[in-house]
Amino acid sequence: MDEFRTSVLTQQTGFLLLGIFGVLWIALGIYWGRKAKDTEGFMLAGRNVGLALGAATAMATWVTSNTIMLAPKFALQMGIWGMLAYATASFGLFLFAPMASRIRRLLPKGYTSGDFIRLRYGRVAWGLFLLISFFYSMAWLVSMAMAGGILLNALSGMRYEYGMTVILFVCVLYTLFGGLYAVIGTDFIQSLIILAGVVLVGVVVITRVDLGEIHATLAAKQPGLIQVFMPVALLSFFNNMFFGFGEIFHNNVWWSRAFAMREGVPQKAFLLSGLFWFPIPIAAGFIGLCAAPLGINVPDADMVGPLVASKVLGTAGAVVVFIVVFCSLASSIDSLLAATSDLIAQDVYRKMLNPWAEEAQMRRMATRIIVGLGVVTWLICLPRISDLLSVLFFAGPLVGSAIWPVIAGIYWRRANPAGAVAAMVLGSTVGLIAYFQIGWYTASLVGATVSMVVVGLTTLLWPREFDWKKLNEAEAAS
Amino acid sequence: MNLFPESFFNILIIVSLVWTALAGLTLLMLILADFKNKTIW
Numbered sequence: 039m040d041e042f043r044t045s046v047l048t049q050q051t052g053f054l055l056l057g058i059f060g061v062l063w064i065a066l067g068i069y070w071g072r073k074a075k076d077t078e079g080f081m082l083a084g085r086n087v088g089l090a091l092g093a094a095t096a097m098a099t100w101v102t103s104n105t106i107m108l109a110p111k112f113a114l115q116m117g118i119w120g121m122l123a124y125a126t127a128s129f130g131l132f133l134f135a136p137m138a139s140r141i142r143r144l145l146p147k148g149y150t151s152g153d154f155i156r157l158r159y160g161r162v163a164w165g166l167f168l169l170i171s172f173f174y175s176m177a178w179l180v181s182m183a184m185a186g187g188i189l190l191n192a193l194s195g196m197r198y199e200y201g202m203t204v205i206l207f208v209c210v211l212y213t214l215f216g217g218l219y220a221v222i223g224t225d226f227i228q229s230l231i232i233l234a235g236v237v238l239v240g241v242v243v244i245t246r247v248d249l250g251e252i253h254a255t256l257a258a259k260q261p262g263l264i265q266v267f268m269p270v271a272l273l274s275f276f277n278n279m280f281f282g283f284g285e286i287f288h289n290n291v292w293w294s295r296a297f298a299m300r301e302g303v304p305q306k307a308f309l310l311s312g313l314f315w316f317p318i319p320i321a322a323g324f325i326g327l328c329a330a331p332l333g334i335n336v337p338d339a340d341m342v343g344p345l346v347a348s349k350v351l352g353t354a355g356a357v358v359v360f361i362v363v364f365c366s367l368a369s370s371i372d373s374l375l376a377a378t379s380d381l382i383a384q385d386v387y388r389k390m391l392n393p394w395a396e397e398a399q400m401r402r403m404a405t406r407i408i409v410g411l412g413v414v415t416w417l418i419c420l421p422r423i424s425d426l427l428s429v430l431f432f433a434g435p436l437v438g439s440a441i442w443p444v445i446a447g448i449y450w451r452r453a454n455p456a457g458a459v460a461a462m463v464l465g466s467t468v469g470l471i472a473y474f475q476i477g478w479y480t481a482s483l484v485g486a487t488v489s490m491v492v493v494g495l496t497t498l499l500w501p502r503e504f505d506w507k508k509l510n511e512a513e514a515a516s
Numbered sequence: 517m518n519l520f521p522e523s524f525f526n527i528l529i530i531v532s533l534v535w536t537a538l539a540g541l542t543l544l545m546l547i548l549a550d551f552k553n554k555t556i557w
Contacts, residue, residue: 090546231542320532
């Protein structure tokens, strides 16, 4: 019974909302899926996505359940710096904007981030990169599905297994029917719901609680939360920023969007998505600071957002939070399913196992992989091993170490393959040592710094000219 | 102990809410523009 103590909705309401939105996403997936007539359509939405959908999909994918639920917790525990630290995750989207544009130009026929690493650095770096990418993607997927089950349980009291299964099933189904068309289309609607929900709850909260009163209460009872100098928060500020860079620069979720957008759109779309995303951790997070002035007892810091929302908005507030959380989970899980299945279908199946695969075989394989990923994720999540949630933090130094090989590979003609491999190996190793010896809040920072030094030095000492045309011609020839 | 002033706190919260609302409106305007120009997909 203990796990139901913070429920703000009934189980029936939870199932009803899951049913309504689940059916809606699947119906839209089937509808948009009719546009996916070939592999390119299924995997990359025909490479013709416009600005509105492009910006919305990048924003919605980056709004995970963590953004909605952890931002208030961050505010409750680390105050103003906690919210600002979270907001720095948007910098990755800003910096990826010019890269996305260049990626689109350099690889007009590219499918995945793996394609780029293979063509730019060769097979050893490619293999290593794929390992990092799969580990990170699976960790993110598992953490999202587990978070889904846990959050729906906390919000409505429905069993963890039911919530996790329904979310995963719905996302697998509509991604299966519609590929990237369905993912991007639903992301747009989910973006609007998330933005509207965050604003609605925030506005109602500030009409009920005076901001001056919140500040005064914090100054009197928890001054640390509004302190100007907070060294740990500052470290987490930079660590969060570098983790975000690594996640976005390397992962196929973002590369597939760069390939999917029409010519001239990627840079504007990613810049806009960063601008749209930046205020969300603050707008969604500050309600965590309202718990004390509202006299709310918070038995579990993870639940501070829904508790405040339901206190000021009643059941309607809890329903809004439930829908926003469901949308943020779905928008990330569908993207991960699509992008990771692309990586397996393109890099493993087509490039390693069956280079002569026909169009129909590729399409069949892509759908099987989506189902397979869904089943594997479900099996890993089923026992609810809470330690698995922290696995994503292990990925921090690994993805941090991939930042510089990617940047140098895109912009520096003389970056060499050995340097890229060394940067990923040393960056990951030293970053993991920092994780265990110092703390999680330094791991990505250390991994990225080591990677930067290694790539810089190896490029300077052993420069190797690269012909950019190989990125395009090799694809054309294959 | 140096604390963020109340005015900064108020501005931070209000600007973030207005900014988020504007993000939603911008998305709606962009999709209308794409629809008009037939550049949604």
